[in-house]
Amino acid sequence: MKLITAGSQDEMGVLAADIFAEVIHSKPRPVLGLATGSTPLPLYRELIKRNRDGKLDFSSVRSVNLDEYAGLPGTHEQSYRYFMNENLFNHINIKPENTYVPNGMAEDPEAECSRYDALVKSMGGVDLQLLGVGFNGHLAFCEPSDVFSNKTQYIRLAEITINANARFFSDPSEVPRYAFSMGIKDIMLAKKILLLAGAEKKDIIEKAMNGDITPQVPASVLQLHQDATVIIIKE
Ligand code: GLP
Numbered sequence: 001m002k003l004i005t006a007g008s009q010d011e012m013g014v015l016a017a018d019i020f021a022e023v024i025h026s027k028p029r030p031v032l033g034l035a036t037g038s039t040p041l042p043l044y045r046e047l048i049k050r051n052r053d054g055k056l057d058f059s060s061v062r063s064v065n066l067d068e069y070a071g072l073p074g075t076h077e078q079s080y081r082y083f084m085n086e087n088l089f090n091h092i093n094i095k096p097e098n099t100y101v102p103n104g105m106a107e108d109p110e111a112e113c114s115r116y117d118a119l120v121k122s123m124g125g126v127d128l129q130l131l132g133v134g135f136n137g138h139l140a141f142c143e144p145s146d147v148f149s150n151k152t153q154y155i156r157l158a159e160i161t162i163n164a165n166a167r168f169f170s171d172p173s174e175v176p177r178y179a180f181s182m183g184i185k186d187i188m189l190a191k192k193i194l195l196l197a198g199a200e201k202k203d204i205i206e207k208a209m210n211g212d213i214t215p216q217v218p219a220s221v222l223q224l225h226q227d228a229t230v231i232i233i234k235e
Pocket residue numbers: 035036037038039040066067131132133134139140141161165
């Protein structure tokens with residue numbers, strides 16, 4: 001794993017956007033794996049800026065998001081579909097029909113997981129996977145566990161995740177308890193991985209990069225990826 005330290009959020013956004021631009025320019029129909037959370041926002045701002053300045057074209061880009069809350073429609077302000085539309089898709093020239101997020105309202109969760117896996121496969125896999133990390137080392141919504149997850153799953157969220165995400169909801173009881181999430185194997189199949197972390201994630205990044213590779217710290221699996229970069233903001 002390669003570690004890059006950024007001096008500020010803006011610098012992290014620029015460095016991460018450079019990596020995105022390289023991948024976007026190197027493929028005719030690139031597939032970007034996208035993530036939510038507050039950490040990727042400086043990157044999304046920089047991508048929007050480059051698109052507006054005519055430096056980065058998303059017209060042939062396809063995107064797949066890592067995860068979505070179960071029970072929230074895409075119109076709900078806290079759904080990840082809404083987040084992506086508001087913070088990226090509505091401001092760049094990506095075709096809306098080329099953006100994919102799991103359907104949080106799917107009536108049959110198992111069928112939705114299979115559908116999402118088949119979709120990613122039909123796209124030829126992910127060229128660049130963006131990741132954030134949870135304080136417990138989770139990737140997407142793959143929580144610490146006894147095994148590394150294989151495929152897209154319908155997951156019960158860990159209490160620490162529910163509490164961390166409660167800040168976005170007016171009433172903490174509204175935080176969904178379940179979510180759809182791509183699996184660790186799906187993430188590891190991406191050709192290139194970029195994990196972004198704020199300074200507050202220093203300890204978990206240290207553990208993920210230098211500790212044991214264990215499903216109890218899902219992000220530690222990235223040590224086994226051949227092209228994974230971490231950008232962290234210095235304290
Ligand atoms: C959520 C998302 C993760 C994200 C994490 C960290 O739990 N499912 O994909 O990495 O939050 O979010 P933040 O960047 O806001 O710390």
